[in-house]
Amino acid sequence: MLQGQCLCGALRFTVEGPPKWTSYCHCQSCRRHTGAPVSAYAGFEAAKVRIEGELAYFSSSPGVRRGFCGRCGSTITYEGERWPGELHLHIGAFDDPSSLAPTGHAFPDERLPWLHLP
DSSP, X not given: OEEEEXXXXXXXXXXXXXXXXXXXXXXXXXXXXXXXXXXXXXXXEGGGXXXXXXXXXXXXXXXXXXXXXXXXXXXXXXXXXXXXTEEEEEGGGBSOGGGOOOOOEESGGGOOTTOOOO
16 A cells, blocks of 8 residues: 655545556646656556545646645646546655656656756
8 A cells, every 4th residue: 555645744645556657747737737847657546546635626738637735735646538547646745655666758758858867
């Protein structure tokens, strides 16, 4: 079982089982949402994720909504119509993200030229 939370602790989540995948995302929307040069996600079956507390949502583009803590602003989730039944969780929000190393890259054509990752 994997667990995590937002910065202030108002939201906690628990995931049963390993992720379906892990990846960096280089898209401009993720950069603007997080304020970071790249985001790192783990994708899970939505039915295996339990969230305690109330997520606030922002629809960042058609068919996409991003969940965050309405109290501290921590980014927690990504949901997209392209991945029905999946919930993507920001790896940095996990209590122990060390076992969730990204293995792929989404939107590599939008990668910042100075960012060097394996």
